[in-house]
Amino acid sequence: MKIAVVVANGKAARKIISEADGIRTGEYILAGEEFIVNSKGESVISYADYAIAMVDEIEKGNHIRQRISVLGK
Structure with a gap:
């Protein structure tokens, strides 16, 4: 399952991309409530890395x- 990041009206709507x-x-990168991307410009994390982070x-x-968020390096 993958969910893309959507940009509308100049604002990015955060949608987590998880890779089963x-x-x-x-x-992983630990973040707060604000939308961030990794060095590749992606907001993605595998299920395995998400589980490790939790x-x-x-x-x-x-x-x-x-509130926190995590994404893959």
Whole structure:
């Protein structure tokens, strides 16, 4: 499943692109509520890397009651 980033009226609407068959890299970018892209200009993450990021956040507990987002490097 992939969902693209849509730009309308000069504003980017964030839509997460998740790759079920994407490879596990073990690397991700932790972001806040604002839309960001990686060095390739993409906002994409594999299911495996997303799962790693969520477990890391649960274990570390650094963002209690905060909204975060993650994307692949």
